[in-house]
Amino acid sequence: MKPIIAGNWKMNKDPGESRSLVQTLMGLVGDVKDREIIVIPPFTSLPIVAELVRNSSIKLGAQNMHWERSGAFTGEISGLFLLALGCEYVVIGHSERRHVMGETDEVLNKKLKTALDIGLISIFCVGETEKEREQGRTEEVISRQLTNGLKDIENEVHKMILAYEPVWAIGTGKTATPQQAADVHTFIRGQLKKQSSILYGGSVKPENVDTLMVEKEINGVLVGGASLKPESFARIVKYSQ
Numbered sequence: 001m002k003p004i005i006a007g008n009w010k011m012n013k014d015p016g017e018s019r020s021l022v023q024t025l026m027g028l029v030g031d032v033k034d035r036e037i038i039v040i041p042p043f044t045s046l047p048i049v050a051e052l053v054r055n056s057s058i059k060l061g062a063q064n065m066h067w068e069r070s071g072a073f074t075g076e077i078s079g080l081f082l083l084a085l086g087c088e089y090v091v092i093g094h095s096e097r098r099h100v101m102g103e104t105d106e107v108l109n110k111k112l113k114t115a116l117d118i119g120l121i122s123i124f125c126v127g128e129t130e131k132e133r134e135q136g137r138t139e140e141v142i143s144r145q146l147t148n149g150l151k152d153i154e155n156e157v158h159k160m161i162l163a164y165e166p167v168w169a170i171g172t173g174k175t176a177t178p179q180q181a182a183d184v185h186t187f188i189r190g191q192l193k194k195q196s197s198i199l200y201g202g203s204v205k206p207e208n209v210d211t212l213m214v215e216k217e218i219n220g221v222l223v224g225g226a227s228l229k230p231e232s233f234a235r236i237v238k239y240s241q
């Protein structure tokens, strides 16, 4: 399996800015064949980015979706609409959805099931807060997120990607050490019924990607802030082994 380098732009980049970011990025990583590159722009930029990356090696993902296919859910987006635009991936359970928007394990389980049904590859995020880590509850929290999130679909986890994103490392500049990340990845792998790629996310930068990717338990990275600058993201894509 190719290492996966995914850039989650969060609520950044309007359509015009998205166009120039992707155009520059394509010039920098267009020749990379041995890594799976995924860009995850905000919904409003999906059409323009989809058009630009069509026929390239860059894949498209969305940051969220609703669990229903259509209906009276004002302000929500169906996974079917994402597929129609050319998305192959969708992030489910990002910590900002869990902690800022209040999404529960049960809601995330419904979303994961729908994504599976319609053929979108979920990037399912788990991770502990700083307090939970200090209390020694990292494994307990992740185990709960996995058990509840994957309820009834444990045997289909090979059709998804997992992402370990410790909340204390997101946007803080505090990266988990390669060893801390690898330890949790090993724990997650032990909880899964089938093989799945496990990405690390949380302050991944050009300066730390090489040492993180040395760990064989880390199958790729989910990058926030550093994916907004094409040069930084390209350097992360081209991490050296």
Ligand code: 13P
Pocket (backbone or CB within 6 Å): 008, 094, 165, 169, 170, 171, 172, 173, 201, 202, 203, 204, 222, 223, 224, 225, 226
């Ligand atoms: P940062 O890389 O900005 O810490 O964000 C990580 C993240 O949340 C990716 O989904």
